Amino acid sequence: MFLLFLEGGNDLSLSEKDRERFMHVDPANIGHSIEGGYMRKEIKPICDDMKLVGIAYTVRLPQRDSAALYYAIMNAEKGAVLVIDKGEDDAYACVGEWVGFMAKSRGIAGFVIDGPATDKLALKKLGLPIFCTGFSPVTSTVNGVGGEVQIPIDCGGAIVRPGSIIVGDADGVIVVPDDYEKYLVDAEIKGALEKERRIKVAQGESYDRRQDFDINDFIAADVEGTIRNFIEKYRTFKE
Numbered sequence: 001m002f003l004l005f006l007e008g009g010n011d012l013s014l015s016e017k018d019r020e021r022f023m024h025v026d027p028a029n030i031g032h033s034i035e036g037g038y039m040r041k042e043i044k045p046i047c048d049d050m051k052l053v054g055i056a057y058t059v060r061l062p063q064r065d066s067a068a069l070y071y072a073i074m075n076a077e078k079g080a081v082l083v084i085d086k087g088e089d090d091a092y093a094c095v096g097e098w099v100g101f102m103a104k105s106r107g108i109a110g111f112v113i114d115g116p117a118t119d120k121l122a123l124k125k126l127g128l129p130i131f132c133t134g135f136s137p138v139t140s141t142v143n144g145v146g147g148e149v150q151i152p153i154d155c156g157g158a159i160v161r162p163g164s165i166i167v168g169d170a171d172g173v174i175v176v177p178d179d180y181e182k183y184l185v186d187a188e189i190k191g192a193l194e195k196e197r198r199i200k201v202a203q204g205e206s207y208d209r210r211q212d213f214d215i216n217d218f219i220a221a222d223v224e225g226t227i228r229n230f231i232e233k234y235r236t237f238k239e
Helices: 016-023 027-031 067-075 097-105 120-126 180-202 215-220 223-238
Strands: 052-060 080-085 110-113 130-132 153-155 158-160 165-169 172-176
Touching: 016 052, 016 180, 027 165, 027 172, 027 180, 052 067, 052 110, 052 153, 067 080, 067 097, 080 153, 097 120, 110 165, 158 172, 172 180
Parallel strands: 052 080, 080 110, 110 130
Antiparallel strands: 052 165, 153 158, 165 172
16 A cells, blocks of 8 residues: 655745855855754765755655655656655665656756665766765665655755755755755855955965964964863763
């Protein structure tokens, strides 16, 4: 029996303007400011130049049955990112050439899979952004025995809810906090400063210090004493 659970997700929307803004920042510059919401490093794009931005449509697949994935492809809105939780399975590929082709024709922005894909060469030619843990020659089937969509899932160690904003590039994938504007603005500022710094270095300027932190003052300070005080406070707190 095919089990399908639909739950409400985040009431987030992403305008085309904000999507373009995300496309022009490095996820790593958002990663500077978050404490969680990043997926494990094994989840990478099948081509280094692929970048992915969109609203999550979540899918949980049980072992080898990918019926819920087909449902997601047919029902997700254009521009959605299909984020797939494979549970403990890391053997069966649920996305290959024809699933990718079907998703692209439906306007899906891309896939993030906590597991392998298949048809590596064909998927690279297809050009649809696909992030996965690798590739496998064994694939899923469509049995209709289980599966869930649009529920909170765990993908690569990150909790993803329906409607979460997903951003990925060659460095990996992050789930942007719901109050994304401040993180996006911060990433834009960091990007602009880095661009300016590259120009100055190219013109001969020596990059020998950070502007936001005085390393010399830190080294000159009583570092050992600071550490001892921290440890003592921690012990007191634990007691």
